[in-house]
Amino acid sequence: MSGKRYLVIINQLLFLFTAYLTGCVEEVRVPIRTIEPQLVVEGHISNDGPPYTVRLTRSGSFNEPGSSESSAITEAQVYILETSTNQRLHLLPVDEQPGLYQSGDSTFVARVGQSYQVRIELPEEKVFVSEPETMPEAVPVESLTARFTGNTGNVLDTPFGYDIFLNTQDQPGQRNYYRWTANSIIRREAIGVRDFGGVFHKKFCWTPVDDNEIIIYADSYSDGQPIREQYLYRSPVYIVGKHFVEVQQYSLTREAYQYWRRFNEQRQRVGTIFDPIPSPVYGNVYNQADPTERALGLFEVAGVSQKRLVVPGDTLNDALLKVQTLRYVIPGDCRYVFYKGSEVPPQNWLP
Structure with missing residues (x-):
């Protein structure tokens, strides 16, 4: 067999093998994972004085038009408790900013050494609370x-x-x-x-x-x-x-520091195959009736x-x-x- 004819046969076999592989390709539809919206808490209290604020939203797709307004939780009851003295501060909704709750009592001033937690009563009758935390001393x-x-x-x-x-x-x-x-x-x-x-x-x-x-x-x-x-x-x-x-x-x-460290780790990923799998960043707020149900975000107590x-x-x-x-x-x-x-x-x- 001449070398030229041999090359022609080899090319034909390669073509048939490629066509066979192409015909065996089957479209795979990967199911899209859907997660129920979760409570997101962004709250802070310090010795810096009132007003104190807590923002409540639900996780979801924030790229859709009007998603920021639709994700806001507007009919909750929000309180900050000074657990060491049993004082309770009621936060009221801010009309111009849906989902934001703000204190109106100027006489309630957080103090270093006292313990604080947030209490959130949702419209669906779930109650979320944060772990009581003692306010550290501020370093000048x-x-x-x-x-x-x-x-x-x-x-x-x-x-x-x-x-x-x-x-x-x-x-x-x-x-x-x-x-x-x-x-x-x-x-x-x-x-x-x-x-x-x-x-x-x-x-x-x-x-x-x-x-x-x-x-x-x-x-x-x-x-x-x-x-x-x-x-x-x-x-x-x-x-x-x-x-x-x-x-x-x-x-x-210590708990707030660990939360922010995990938060930074999520933000600083560069999108390579060596990055760890993304996971929700849970803070110190949980369902009072079912502590395994945790909220995203953090209620921060800080000097x-x-x-x-x-x-x-x-x-x-x-x-x-x-x-x-x-x-x-x-x-x-x-x-x-x-x-x-x-x-x-x-x-x-x-x-």
Whole structure:
């Protein structure tokens, strides 16, 4: 048999084998797992003073139109109990924000060393409660510093920003768990509104910027040691102007720290085959009649201390800023195009 004819036969056999395999492919329909909606609790109480809030929703598909409103639980009875004194605080629904409940009694102030829990009476007559937890002592923030930096590589980030760092002193002889949050009020520029003379007004406004990162820390290997240069937050720079920065340092219970650690682990997955299988992040709230039925989310009991910082922001090159940040100038009245836009800067902002 000639080599040419041999190759023709081999090609024909390969074609027939491929066609056979293709004909054996059968469509497999994988069943979609459906889970009953679960109670989601987002609550917090601290020594920082009222009002105290608890948000109630049900888990589900949050990508559908109107899902945020339909998932809100609006007809519950919500209480915060100071279990060590048997005091009860009734939280009332906030009409403008479905699912949010807020305290109205300004005389009820949470105290360090007292024990607290939440009680939620749902419309379907289920009662959920949290494990009573004692409020830890708040650890003071020593100081805040700001460091001007360039772009971080995030495509949604501004070309410039101030990185905010914290210094504090860990309390010796006890286990301490920390969580930090930060926000700032910054100046931004819009195109504004033109009057009959052709002059633009309502161009510059102050607007708050919040950070959604969860930053936690445990002193397991550094008991009693100072915490230095702890990175907290990047306050974006759009134009020359002051930055009014506020930081909250929460002293957590061990259970709350473990919840936030699990929460962070879920958020930081990169989507590879080596990631652990996602699982619900349950907190400290459960069905009183059936403790095996747990709610998502957390009712956090924490001692909190705050610190403020005013960054002058007047040493920047205005010409360079205008070139780099021109794309962030938004058409319209700055009071409406920016979140909570105000032409008046924060008043009496004491560091």
